[in-house]
Amino acid sequence: MHTYKPYYHFSREAWAALSETETPPLTQTELEEIRGINTRISLSEVETAYMPLTKLISFYLEAAETLHAKAGAFLGTSEKKVPFIIGIAGSVAVGKSTIARLLQLLLSRVLPHKKTELVTTDGFLYPNAVLQEKQLMKRKGFPESYDIKALIDFMGQVKAGTTHIMGPQYSHLTYDVLPEQEELVSDPDILIVEGVNVLQVKKEYQFFVSDFFDFSIYIDAEEPNIEKWYKERFLMLRATAFQDPKSYFRHYAEVSLEEALQSADTIWEEINAKNLHENILPTKGRSDLILRKGNNHEVEDVYLRKL
Template identity: 35%
Template sequence: MPKDTQLLSREKWLEEITSWEIQGVQGITDLNFTEQEINEIYAPIIQKILSVHKRSSKARTGTIQPLLIGITGSVSVGKSTISNIIKKLVTSPPINLSAQVISTDNFLFPNSQLQKDQILHRKGFPESFDHVAIIKFLSEISEGKPNSIIPIYSHETYDIEGTSHSGVTDLIIIEGVNILQNPIEKDNQDPRIRDFLDFSIFIDADESEITQWYENRFLRYCSLAEDNTKSFFSQFKNLNLEERKKLAAEIWKSVNKPNLDSYIYPSKEYADLIIKKDNGHLVSSLQVPLSWLTSPK
């Protein structure tokens, strides 16, 4: 059980939020979520986070100090999807704040560096991230500094493709597999990513479900890449469906499962909130902070 939390079934969660002053949202459409799921789960979560972590929009220096929310979990569990629906909620009525989503994938070392260090097969593991660059970036944005540089990771080419700049917003959602993990030994004198977060969410699901979601995503990427020679996945265009499924299973077993078991799942203990999803990506239970509950047990 992480931190001071209590496990609630979806039914108990819905009972709990009846006592909250939650404003329903309308007009937010997303292909990945029903209006019911948005209003029963994600709108209450973000409104509760904002009510607890009230921030003045101006620091003493006159610069915006953004609220930093971290979202983590396995590969293919839906981190980006949930990050984006939270952004929609934050930037829409009744909240109307500015927000941005930033993935720690942008801070993976370029493939050339990973190949040089002979760890390309370990992409997504702690040592494949430029921890120093992540901490520098988080230090800058937490102080409200504008125009912090962000490398841009392409899921099409599977590599870093140029850079961009971070604007100054009221809220920043940091998503990635590594945001709650301890730094590797060579970086262990540096701050941890989680030290910068005001609130963190771990997205959980049964491994059998995540494995299927990973296969679905892998097959989709392969299909989209059939006529796109720039795509990393175009190398698999001559494989038939069964061969692609077999390859996805091999990658899961040799890369994603070891990363999940050794690094991602152990970091769950540091999460402020754990959301458990079922096979339809609907939330089945939540481990919520005791401070959120009217009568914690």
């Protein structure tokens, strides 16, 4: 009996061999500006791991546009091609945001005639006041803490070809949705949607966020590495952003280092690890591509779903 293996596997070396350039189309300064607070990434890593991915996405985009044109000619329709949507999922602290921003920049350089925009799903979290009322503050980041209806409506508008769509904004400083503040998604050719649960499937909904994706990526790593990265980030934020009087986490900057470390341990164990095992990790196999990182944030393995 044959075991079905839905993914091609590429080692780091095999994947790097697919890169067609030795000079990534960005500078070290630009890379520093988009990377996360404790996400280590170099121009060499961009060339090795992310330039092949950018080229691959361009093939998927080209194929989607060709199919749209041929199907339109066959059916006698003339609708405008709607945005190509890329979903990026993975655990807290695994580096999703940095990769999303990096892909946005690379795609805009490699495909300068295409407009690439980025949306994170944080803005679709319920406001803290609602989460407190629902007693969900300790479940923030879990599927039930999101306004899924609003998120799916947003995605539906994108795929319907709506040219100007407003989405909610989120502040990591105040740890809350910004009231009466929205960001504009304006007629992109490519839209990147990043969030921990974007590949989640819940039977109570008729549609899923991933229904709207043309290509999806899961950022993977060993759990001890993700936990280490989370705690490193927590301590770096404690010394920087948490110092701001407006920070929701200001109190962590005022307690002892030992107390802060204990808090980081508790948050990881009771919230982030639990969410990872219950909701995020089970969606890995629904992605088109898996980037598996080693302990230094470098991509060690790539898994691409077979066509």
